[in-house]
Amino acid sequence: MTTAARLGVFVAGLLVVFAAAVGIGRATGPVGPIGPAEQTEGGREVLHASDKHADVAGDGHDHGPEAATDLPGGLATSQGGYTLVPDHTTYRPGTRELAFRVEDADGAAVTDYDVEHDELLHLVAVRRDFTGFQHVHPELDAAPEDEDAGTWRVPLDLTPGSWRVFADFVPHDGDPVVLGVDLSVAGPTDLAPRAEPTRTAVVGDYEVTLDGDLTAGQHSMLSLTINRDGVPVTDLEPYLGAYGHLVALREGDLAYLHVHPEDGEPGPSVAFDAEVPSAGRYHLYLDFRHDGVVRTAGFTVEADR
Ligand SMILES: [Cu+2]
CATH class of the missing domain: 2.60.40.1930 (Macroglobulin (MG2) domain)
Structure with missing residues (x-):
């Protein structure tokens, strides 16, 4: 078959598909008003803010339907x-x-x-x-x-x-x-490549391991375990009223998320209750104090839907 002939067959095929689509559309007609939970976007169920109140402000309050202030x-x-x-x-x-x-x-x-x-x-x-x-x-x-x-x-x-x-x-x-x-x-700079998800961060003599997964719109428990030269650290010093302080930033817009520390032992693990508003990649920064010095361990985490 020549190229022109192939193209002709291809175009004819498209017309058949298009005609079939129009036919199906006419046969089924508009479905009329549909409820919020029935709407789909790209094949996914769309949950409206009124169906699911994500605690995006992270302060434990139900803020009702999502508005700009949320x-x-x-x-x-x-x-x-x-x-x-x-x-x-x-x-x-x-x-x-x-x-x-x-x-x-x-x-x-x-x-x-x-x-x-x-x-x-x-x-x-x-x-x-x-x-x-x-x-x-x-x-x-x-x-x-x-x-x-x-x-x-x-x-x-x-x-x-x-x-x-x-x-x-x-x-x-x-x-x-x-x-x-x-x-x-000001000044010339090399931008860092996009960070891949990580579970371990090394800060000087310290190695910090992250356990737990982030799920969009849900409270997620994260545990960070601190070792120094391979030995679990059990004498963390309080920093900002807890044994660790965690900041989470969303990739793309750097949305700043509240992460609440849980009460616990002074190491080797520190637990946090994190809630992220959407799926995607987040950058987590753990500040902890040991031997009088505050150190920061950085992680990149992919949040599930
Ligand atoms: Cu601070």
């Missing part, structure tokens, strides 16, 4: 009446002081915060290719007579690239808030 934290610079205002958004590489304020709906710098996990404000900085993770605790200038009242300051180690900075805090007598803002750091 998005995970850290995706917005301004949310819930609060705005994260950095003094600068462009930096030269090196150790640089980040100065910022949290402004309320009236544009006034917030100076009154509630302690959460032992601190008034947690600041997490990560380069958008998931390198250079830092979890630090800025100092607040709260002296009311000071014109800088409400300004937070903290040094960050910045390498060239695009960074996301998260401020995780509780305004006095308010609800927890996580705001995010991008910083650009």
